[in-house]
Amino acid sequence: MSERVNFHFEIDGENFTSAGEASVRIKKHLRDMGFSPDTIRRVSVAMYEGEINMVIHANGGSADVDVYVDRIEITLADKGPGISNIELAMQEGYSTAPDNIRSLGFGAGMGLPNMKRYTDNMKIESEVGKGTTIYMTVNV
Amino acid sequence: MTVKELASALDCKIACMPDESREITGGYAGDLLSWVMGRASSGDAWVTIMSNINIVAVASLADTACIILSEGVIPDDGVVEKATEVGVNILMSQLDTYALCASIFKLI
Numbered sequence: 001m002s003e004r005v006n007f008h009f010e011i012d013g014e015n016f017t018s019a020g021e022a023s024v025r026i027k028k029h030l031r032d033m034g035f036s037p038d039t040i041r042r043v044s045v046a047m048y049e050g051e052i053n054m055v056i057h058a059n060g061g062s063a064d065v066d067v068y069v070d071r072i073e074i075t076l077a078d079k080g081p082g083i084s085n086i087e088l089a090m091q092e093g094y095s096t097a098p099d100n101i102r103s104l105g106f107g108a109g110m111g112l113p114n115m116k117r118y119t120d121n122m123k124i125e126s127e128v129g130k131g132t133t134i135y136m137t138v139n140v
Numbered sequence: 141m142t143v144k145e146l147a148s149a150l151d152c153k154i155a156c157m158p159d160e161s162r163e164i165t166g167g168y169a170g171d172l173l174s175w176v177m178g179r180a181s182s183g184d185a186w187v188t189i190m191s192n193i194n195i196v197a198v199a200s201l202a203d204t205a206c207i208i209l210s211e212g213v214i215p216d217d218g219v220v221e222k223a224t225e226v227g228v229n230i231l232m233s234q235l236d237t238y239a240l241c242a243s244i245f246k247l248i
Contacts, residue, residue, distance in 0.1 A: 017192075019194065020194065020198075024201065024226060027200070027201060037182060037203065041201070041202065044201045045202065048197060049177070104173075104192050105173040105190045105192070105194065105195075106172075106173055106194070108174050110172070110174035110175050110177075114174055114177060114178040118178075
C-alpha cells in the first residue's frame, strides 16, 4: 500500500434515511484493503456516530478518512452551531437531539462517548456559531 | 447455529436473509441505536422493536449476525431492500422481547 490513501465524503444533512452511507462504504473499502474485523468495526462505528451527529445537529458536513499502514485517521468537519460545553457533551446520556430524532432510536447521548470509546485518540475543536471539527485516530 | 437454523427453530418469519449461513455467536437486545452499536458484539442476534432504515446501518457496522424484530413489528418501507443490498439478515417474531431472548438463549 502507498503511504496514504484518502477517502472523502460529503455528508448530506437533508436526508436522515441515507445517514451512514459513508460509514458503510468505508467498511467495504477497509475490508477490501485487508484490515481486521475489529479495526473495521471501530473505524466504521466511530464514523457512523459522527455522521449521525452531523445530520442531526449540523445540517451535514464532510468526512475524510486517511488510511496509513499503522493507523487510520478520521476527520469530521461541519459548519453547524458548534458545541458550547464539550465536557458536558462527552458525558454518556447527555443529548440535545430533538424528539423526532429520539423516536428513531437516536439521541441517547452515546454518540460522542462511542466515538471516544472506539478510537485511540479523539480531539474536538468547536466554536459556537462556526462549526465543529473532530479528529479521531484508530491505531492498527 | 446459523441464522437460517435459528429462524426455523424460533418459527420466525423472514423479511430477508441474504446471508443465511452466518453463524450466531451471541445475542443482544436494545432499541437505542447508539447504545446497541456501542455494546452489541459481532455475531450477535440483535433483538429490537425499532423498524426504521437506520437499523440496517447499525447491524451492518456492528456486524451482528441478524436483526430479529420482536413483538410482531414489521420493517418500514425500504428497509428490506437496503438490508438485502448490504447483506443484513432480518427476521420477524411474534414473541415479546423477553420471551424471544429467553428462547434464543436456550438455542445458542
